[in-house]
Amino acid sequence: MADVIDNNELTIEALAENLATVTEFVDVRLEQVNCPMKAQMQIDVALEEIFINIANYAYQPGKGPATVRVDVTDNPLTVTITFVDHGIPYDPLAKDDPDVTLPADQREIGGLGIFMTKKLMDDVVYEYKDGSNILRLVKKLS
């Protein structure tokens, strides 16, 4: 499928190899609002986790699209990144957080990405509506 860009919204095939396109799409819009480097990296980390999750699991064993939308609101300056896919219903927030106090030899890496996403964002909201997984990342920039 061809990528569809409508100003603040990108619809793209949910494949890991499209991560760079999604990241660039979001970063351009963050730069337009002078997003600080640190917040930009945190948003990039969170969107990578979410997009790769969709790419790996939403449509398996088939393929399908994901839509990524960037919304910016004022007072305080806040960025909301919304991911929509039409794959199997999956709430990534339902998982228990990993124990991040264990030593290396007892550590498992599973669940770390979503845990990081929750820690780095001000809010992460999931809903399943009309056959779609909708996940919102909210980050305050000021």
Added chain:
Amino acid sequence: MLNITKFREAKSLKITLEGRFDTGTAPQLEEIVRTELADVETLIFDFAKLEYISSAGLRVLLAAQKIMNKQGRMVVKNVSDEVKEIFEVTGFTDILTLE
């Protein structure tokens, strides 16, 4: 994109990373960790030019740390504030040796 530079001296290996350590690039370093650490006793990472790390990068660092716990030591140098915060929220500051 991730540039990886390796410098080998006796049983010490220094790996310098430049760019983004993410889902797309992590397999490059994973391959090195899997195949080139056999007789390494000191593994040094230089992150001075590392701009970005995601959980895919953390996964590889954890694998390297587990190997080096058995056969020597591993040090991560010159970590930026942005990358350090990722280590902090995931408890990696307690697992890794940062210098």
